[in-house]
Amino acid sequence: MAGLTIILLVCAQILLVAVLGAAGAGKLARMSGADYPTAVLLAASAFAAVLTLAAAVATALADVLP
Incomplete structure (x- = not known):
């Protein structure tokens, strides 16, 4: 059960980073005109x-990992 929890948390973290990166790219694009x-x-x-x-x-x- 702990493995599934770790996988779900990592997926959520990856999605959060992707959304933040997209928001930053959109904001920078708007700031550049x-x-x-x-x-x-x-x-x-x-x-x-x-x-x-x-x-x-x-x-x-x-x-790489076993």
Whole structure:
């Protein structure tokens, strides 16, 4: 049961980091003068990039750890 709890907490933390990264990217895009659709597109791509990076790290760790 403890393993499942750790996995769920790590997933929640990854989602939180992805949302914060997306919010930061959107805010920076708006501050640099981008319109709303462009800012949302940049935020969505940052969100996807964080999730992709997390999946790549998890795959690499799954290959290395027993």
